[in-house]
Amino acid sequence: MKADDVKKLQQRKYREQLGHYLVEGEHLILELMKAAIFQPHLANAQLFITENYADWVHQHNKLKLRVTIIGHKAMSQIADTQTPPGIIAAVPFAPVNGKEAAHAAHSERAIYLHEIQDPGNLGTILRTLGWFGGFRCLLSPGSVDPYNPKVVRASMGAIFHVPFEQNVPLDTVQERYPRIACLDMQGKALRENSFHNYDCYVFGNEARGVPREQLDELNATAFTITGGGAIESLNLATAVNICIYELRR
Amino acid sequence: MKADDVKKLQQRKYREQLGHYLVEGEHLILELMKAAIFQPHLANAQLFITENYADWVHQHNKLKLRVTIIGHKAMSQIADTQTPPGIIAAVPFAPVNGKEAAHAAHSERAIYLHEIQDPGNLGTILRTLGWFGGFRCLLSPGSVDPYNPKVVRASMGAIFHVPFEQNVPLDTVQERYPRIACLDMQGKALRENSFHNYDCYVFGNEARGVPREQLDELNATAFTITGGGAIESLNLATAVNICIYELRR
Numbered sequence: 001m002k003a004d005d006v007k008k009l010q011q012r013k014y015r016e017q018l019g020h021y022l023v024e025g026e027h028l029i030l031e032l033m034k035a036a037i038f039q040p041h042l043a044n045a046q047l048f049i050t051e052n053y054a055d056w057v058h059q060h061n062k063l064k065l066r067v068t069i070i071g072h073k074a075m076s077q078i079a080d081t082q083t084p085p086g087i088i089a090a091v092p093f094a095p096v097n098g099k100e101a102a103h104a105a106h107s108e109r110a111i112y113l114h115e116i117q118d119p120g121n122l123g124t125i126l127r128t129l130g131w132f133g134g135f136r137c138l139l140s141p142g143s144v145d146p147y148n149p150k151v152v153r154a155s156m157g158a159i160f161h162v163p164f165e166q167n168v169p170l171d172t173v174q175e176r177y178p179r180i181a182c183l184d185m186q187g188k189a190l191r192e193n194s195f196h197n198y199d200c201y202v203f204g205n206e207a208r209g210v211p212r213e214q215l216d217e218l219n220a221t222a223f224t225i226t227g228g229g230a231i232e233s234l235n236l237a238t239a240v241n242i243c244i245y246e247l248r249r
Numbered sequence: 250m251k252a253d254d255v256k257k258l259q260q261r262k263y264r265e266q267l268g269h270y271l272v273e274g275e276h277l278i279l280e281l282m283k284a285a286i287f288q289p290h291l292a293n294a295q296l297f298i299t300e301n302y303a304d305w306v307h308q309h310n311k312l313k314l315r316v317t318i319i320g321h322k323a324m325s326q327i328a329d330t331q332t333p334p335g336i337i338a339a340v341p342f343a344p345v346n347g348k349e350a351a352h353a354a355h356s357e358r359a360i361y362l363h364e365i366q367d368p369g370n371l372g373t374i375l376r377t378l379g380w381f382g383g384f385r386c387l388l389s390p391g392s393v394d395p396y397n398p399k400v401v402r403a404s405m406g407a408i409f410h411v412p413f414e415q416n417v418p419l420d421t422v423q424e425r426y427p428r429i430a431c432l433d434m435q436g437k438a439l440r441e442n443s444f445h446n447y448d449c450y451v452f453g454n455e456a457r458g459v460p461r462e463q464l465d466e467l468n469a470t471a472f473t474i475t476g477g478g479a480i481e482s483l484n485l486a487t488a489v490n491i492c493i494y495e496l497r498r
Contacts, residue, residue, distance in 0.1 A: 035479070120369060124484050133478035154484075161479040191498050225494070229382035230284070230410040235373050235403075241487045242494045245474070249440050 031157030123154020130158030187222030280406030372403020379407030436471030
């Protein structure tokens with residue numbers, strides 16, 4: 001990929017056209033290098049660096065990822081952050097493997113996010129899924145792009161590890177994950193043992209909550225994180241993270 | 250307060266000088282109005298609105314908060330957000346009541362945040378504390394300003410409810426909260442019953458973690474959120490929120 005194309009990866013439509021996304025900065029690139037040892041598609045990532053990163057790359061680039069040296073001006077045009085990092089990678093999308101996805105239900109549970117909008121929320125959720133392991137993340141149509149640079153940054157490298165799928169319609173989930181739970185304002189308490197008995201956990205959009213009618217059709221069981229305080233609702237990422245913790249407790 | 254002073258409230262030094270902070274937008278102002286019923290200092294908040302908000306204010310301003318109508322240009326200069334909300338309030342700081350703080354130990358537990366930097370993290374933590382109730386939030390010197398507009402926004406109104414204190418040195422905490430726990434990478438599992446036996450829970454900065462030496466002097470017991478995944482660490486707000494959930498489970 002040419003440096004000119006790389007800056008287009010700021011935009012979702014070009015990411016999807018080119019099948020690549022941006023990873024910025026030393027810390028994330030190190031995570032990428034570690035993950036690439038076990039995930040061959042990541043070894044096709046391409047590094048773009050400014051001159052001053054030459055030694056650093058020489059020291060860390062054990063897998064011999066392809067490296068292109070560019071000027072500071074070109075770097076600041078590519079980067080999403082206000083202070084350009086000096087090192088950036090164009091990374092191929094994770095392969096979407098139909099079979100793997102179909103079989104996933106036997107070994108993993110799923111977190112289904114309905115029209116999640118905030119990149120920071122999705123990044124934090126991926127990070128938590130990466131921390132605990134054992135979950136697949138399903139995104140509904142109309143969700144934020146998981147390859148958005150803000151999501152990638154907030155995921156702190158989890159984007160390389162957590163299996164996720166985009167554009168999954170809610171009504172197709174039950175074929176793979178028969179028993180469905182959802183988080184809602186009125187439901188059973190989370191600490192009930194039965195909370196553990198489901199294959200897929202559905203969370204609604206930040207503002208509008210869960211799609212109640214669709215969930216009724218799927219016979220989804222509603223659970224609630226019981227509060228007693230003065231506030232209307234929890235942050236979406238907080239609710240998801242607490243549920244993941246409860247399931248892995 | 251004059252409209253000219255209000256825009257200065259974007260800056261921490263003026264907030265501290267004037268003892269007021271900004272609250273932007275319909276949703277937060279409604280939360281402010283609800284909270285003001287029980288908290289007299291909030292009834293001294295002053296609303297600044299553009300003409301088109303006159304009817305809305307007429308309908309909702311039951312407590313007769315002082316209202317000033319300003320132009321769209323003045324509004325966009327005051328507001329922190331890119332799309333000015335049309336309604337904004339200058340709100341007095343919560344009273345710092347020494348006695349109340351001293352007595353708090355008898356009825357509340359505390360979350361101590363050491364040099365927390367990210368306003369989104371602090372806002373989300375306050376929101377979670379507001380949801381569950383029963384905690385006081387203590388901020389170390391060098392922490393982000395809880396009256397920062399980004400914190401206020403992410404708190405979703407919890408800023409009006411959760412008791413908090415700024416500039417609390419870690420070595421003064423034990424007088425009020427004798428039994429201290431901290432979250433660290435190596436400690437007992439969170440689900441152990443003994444996790445509930447503490448008065449104050451200390452969390453470190455986003456990048457540097459907890460101040461281990463100081464905590465050793467306080468005989469703090471370390472706990473860990475056990476993960477098994479591929480990621481180095483949890484997001485700070487996620488770790489705090491999971492602990493709060495566990496304590497209120």
